[in-house]
Amino acid sequence: MSTATEPVRILPQSPANSGSDSGEGQLLEVSMGPQHPSTHGVFRMDVVLDGERVVRLKPVFGYLHRNHEKIAEHETYLGSMPYTDRLDYICSLTNNWAYALAVEKLAGIQVPERAEYIRIITAEMTRFLNHAALIGFLTQDMGASGTPLMYAFRERETILDLFESLTGARMMCNYMRFGGCRVDLPAGWLDQAKKFAATLPRFLEEFERLLATNEILMARTQGVGVLSKEFAVNAGVTGPVLRASGVNYDVRKVDKYGIYDRFAFKVPLGEHGDTYDRYMIRLLEMRESLKILNQALRDIPEGPIVDPKTKIRGFKPKPGEAYGRIEAPKGELGFYLISDGTANPYRYRVRSSCMMNLTVLEDLCIGHNVADVVVILGSIDIVMGEVDR
Amino acid sequence: MDENLKSELRKQGIVATTLQELYNWGRKNSLWPLNFGLACCAIEMIAASMARYDMARFGAEVFRPSPRQADLMIVAGTVTKKMAPQVVRLYNQMAEPKYVISMGACAISGGPFKQGYNVLKGIDRYIPVDVYIPGCPPRPEALIDALMALQKIIDKQSLTGADRPRHLQADAPSEFVVPEFGAHDLEPSQNPEVWQPPLVNISLGGTDDAGKH
Numbered sequence: 001m002s003t004a005t006e007p008v009r010i011l012p013q014s015p016a017n018s019g020s021d022s023g024e025g026q027l028l029e030v031s032m033g034p035q036h037p038s039t040h041g042v043f044r045m046d047v048v049l050d051g052e053r054v055v056r057l058k059p060v061f062g063y064l065h066r067n068h069e070k071i072a073e074h075e076t077y078l079g080s081m082p083y084t085d086r087l088d089y090i091c092s093l094t095n096n097w098a099y100a101l102a103v104e105k106l107a108g109i110q111v112p113e114r115a116e117y118i119r120i121i122t123a124e125m126t127r128f129l130n131h132a133a134l135i136g137f138l139t140q141d142m143g144a145s146g147t148p149l150m151y152a153f154r155e156r157e158t159i160l161d162l163f164e165s166l167t168g169a170r171m172m173c174n175y176m177r178f179g180g181c182r183v184d185l186p187a188g189w190l191d192q193a194k195k196f197a198a199t200l201p202r203f204l205e206e207f208e209r210l211l212a213t214n215e216i217l218m219a220r221t222q223g224v225g226v227l228s229k230e231f232a233v234n235a236g237v238t239g240p241v242l243r244a245s246g247v248n249y250d251v252r253k254v255d256k257y258g259i260y261d262r263f264a265f266k267v268p269l270g271e272h273g274d275t276y277d278r279y280m281i282r283l284l285e286m287r288e289s290l291k292i293l294n295q296a297l298r299d300i301p302e303g304p305i306v307d308p309k310t311k312i313r314g315f316k317p318k319p320g321e322a323y324g325r326i327e328a329p330k331g332e333l334g335f336y337l338i339s340d341g342t343a344n345p346y347r348y349r350v351r352s353s354c355m356m357n358l359t360v361l362e363d364l365c366i367g368h369n370v371a372d373v374v375v376i377l378g379s380i381d382i383v384m385g386e387v388d389r
Numbered sequence: 390m391d392e393n394l395k396s397e398l399r400k401q402g403i404v405a406t407t408l409q410e411l412y413n414w415g416r417k418n419s420l421w422p423l424n425f426g427l428a429c430c431a432i433e434m435i436a437a438s439m440a441r442y443d444m445a446r447f448g449a450e451v452f453r454p455s456p457r458q459a460d461l462m463i464v465a466g467t468v469t470k471k472m473a474p475q476v477v478r479l480y481n482q483m484a485e486p487k488y489v490i491s492m493g494a495c496a497i498s499g500g501p502f503k504q505g506y507n508v509l510k511g512i513d514r515y516i517p518v519d520v521y522i523p524g525c526p527p528r529p530e531a532l533i534d535a536l537m538a539l540q541k542i543i544d545k546q547s548l549t550g551a552d553r554p555r556h557l558q559a560d561a562p563s564e565f566v567v568p569e570f571g572a573h574d575l576e577p578s579q580n581p582e583v584w585q586p587p588l589v590n591i592s593l594g595g596t597d598d599a600g601k602h
Contacts, residue, residue: 034475037424037454041431042472063472064428067505074504083501089429089526153439171429171526385428 027055030370034063038141038374041384045361045373052369057362064388072348077103077178077315080348085172087350088386090133091126093163094328096176101257102324102335103178107317109310115180116259117300121193122163122175123326124289124296128200129156130329130381131240131282131289132207138279138378139211142220148211155203158196165189178315180306194297200290208283221275225364225376228273236356239331241380244281245273251327258326262299263292278379316343323351330354330381350389354382409548416460416486417448417543420536423459424452425479428466430493430526437529447536456482461539463532464518467495467502468509470575474567480516481564485556488543490535491518494525501525514579516565517555 033044042063048056068087072080084099085092097119104111111119133156136149160170165186167173175182211217227237232245242249250267252260268284270277319341325334331353338347357380364376390405398405406414426434438444438452453459456479468476480489491512494500499510512518519542520535527535546554555561562582568575579585 034472035423035425035456035479037452042427042475063469063475064467065469065471065507066428066467066502067507068502071502071505086429086501089432149435150440153436154441157436157439157441170528171432 025050032373033060039377040137040382043377043382043384043387045377047365047370047373049370052371054365054368054370054373057365057373059358059361061358061384061388064384066385066389068389069348069350073344073346076343077317077345078312080345081176082172082174085174086385087352087389088328088330088333088354088383089171090383091130091329092171092173093122093126093175094326095333096173097123097258098324098326098328098333099335100176100178100324101326102322102337103317105324106320106322106337106339107178107315109179110307111180111258112304112307113259113301114184114303115305117296118181118185118305119176119258120260120263120296121293121300122166122173124293125159125162127289127329128286128293129159131286132156134378134381135207135211135279135282138375139217141374141378142217144211144217148207151203151207151210155200162189162193162196165192177306177310177312179310180304182306184305190297190300197290197293197297204283204286204290212280212283217279218276220372220375221279221379223272224275224368224372225379226272226274227360227364231360231363232273235360237331237360238356239327239329239353239381240281240285241278241331241357241360243267244270244277246270251325251332255325257324263295265291275375275379314343316341325351328353330383330386331357333386350386352386352389354380354386355389358382358387412548413544413546417540419451420447420449420461420488420539421451421453421459422449422461422463423456423479423483424454425462426465427468427472427476428495430465430496433526433529434463434465434492434532437532442529442533444533444536447533447540449536456480457484459483460486461488461490463490463492464496464512465492467500468512469507470509470570471507473509473512473515473575474569476512477515477565477567481567485563486554487556488520488539489516489518490520490522490532490539492522492532492535493527494523497521497523509575511584514584515568516580517583 028049030047030049031044032047033039034042044060044063046058046060047054068083072083081096081099084095087095132152136152139148163173164170166189167175227245229245229247232242233247246269248267248269253267265288268281268288270281317339319339321338323334323336325332332351333353334351336349336351337345340346361377361380365373395405436442438450444450462480462483464476491497495502496512499508502508503510520538522531522535524531548557565583566577566580568577
């Protein structure tokens with residue numbers, strides 16, 4: 001395995017330029033990662049450069065391959081739930097939901113109304129904190145060291161406080177269950193959440209004013225890494241990256257899973273498909289998340305939070321297969337399950353949004369400067385836990 | 390030096406100290422961690438350096454992307470068998486004196502992913518670890534606690550004598566074996582200088598807790 005042992009090497013000269021000793025036409029191969037401050041985890045890119053320009057880029061992953069799917073085949077259905085937290089470790093609650101949805105489809109379980117509302121509240125909060133953190137990391141990659149990320153993490157801590165009082169954990173919530181949720185909202189949680197939601201417009205205003213018309217940000221992102229509509233669809237890109245290219249595809253609107261059809265919200269679309277659009281779409285989606293959050297906090301009914309007929313112990317769905325998918329903050333996250341009637345899934349497959357979105361990275365980067373690679377990678381929004389699984 | 394005399398002098402505005410205390414005081418309050426996150430725990434590591442927890446209060450907020458400038462490696466997350474050689478190589482590239490915090494269940498033992506075929510069962514098989522933080526992931530407070538524990542360790546290190554730390558012993562190793570993929574697994578599977586399998590004493594003819602045979 002040749003990894004970081006020889007990070008930099010000069011490739012042989014191309015025949016057209018052989019003989020000139022000016023260095024013209026010489027290609028330089030640089031290994032970015034796996035330890036790199038801007039690769040969002042342990043991700044490596046073999047970048048071939050002509051001067052500053054990227055000629056080829058080969059993503060190398062597997063540095064965080066934690067055998068999630070194989071372990072899940074030996075676990076019970078519920079036993080895999082804590083592992084889903086650790087897929088995309090910034091948004092554990094949406095991962096929980098996608099998995100619960102797949103199992104509910106497989107076993108034909110209904111979810112009570114209150115549980116659906118709780119799921120939507122937590123999922124939209126998760127989307128909010130993911131997008132805020134993403135913009136922080138993206139601007140950090142561009143050199144805005146600290147400030148936007150600190151603003152984002154300030155809001156993140158407030159959301160995590162709410163998650164902690166609800167689920168008992170900050171990051172690894174392990175909260176959804178098949179047919180509902182694990183525990184009911186604690187006393188006063190809704191008021192706290194409403195109070196928090198009331199502070200969010202001010203944060204969004206501040207966050208947008210801080211960056212959206214910043215000259216450096218515009219220079220670094222506009223026209224960089226343009227993803228065309230057709231190519232995005234053909235490559236299987238989903239989520240904000242796809243919508244930034246102008247394709248109107250949001251699983252919340254297409255599938256109307258849960259009770260998303262009851263909420264009034266818009267799907268923001270980009271025009272150019274460049275990095276700036278991918279950045280802007282996140283800001284707009286945070287606004288829409290806030291709309292959904294406010295409606296859900298207003299309308300949440302009383303009632304049971306879990307279907308009483310669901311068996312926790314000895315849960316064995318009938319033989320069959322099911323695919324459950326949701327609009328996770330990073331794109332379409334799906335779980336494909338095959339049951340053979342035993343307590344363990346026969347096959348357990350994760351359709352990872354980050355992994356699919358990452359496949360377009362080379363095409364976005366070619367022709368741009370090497371400094372733009374980290375910006376484009378940041379705007380795609382990957383988490384290695386979900387890419388490598 | 391007599392402690393009473395020291396405090397008397399301090400009242401007069403005179404600080405008396407030893408070179409060792411001064412040296413350790415300087416080192417422990419400017420630990421620069423390596424900017425190096427592996428998995429989930431890295432997010433909590435970032436959270437610890439952000440405004441609410443603010444690791445800068447303990448002099449450890451300057452995350453360095455280069456191992457040459459770092460004093461402390463926080464192994465934050467699951468170490469897979471593909472990543473383990475890189476982690477050991479980064480540790481070798483750090484300048485002495487260097488310290489390691491093993492953050493989270495995965496870095497300690499493989500954690501929830503221990504049964505996986507690609508997961509290393511603890512980074513302490515290859516490099517010496519100073520502080521372990523349990524948790525999945527540990528809270529930022531736990532990381533700060535570990536940092537303070539490490540500061541206490543540094544404070545106690547003496548510059549002379551047989552128990553002086555590794556970086557002051559000329560014959561002590563500062564580089565460790567970098568594992569490589571062999572036919573089946575990482576080779577070597579552990580570094581015996583650093584880690585040996587724990588010996589479990591099982592006596593078959595003994596009595597159990599109830600006193601019965």
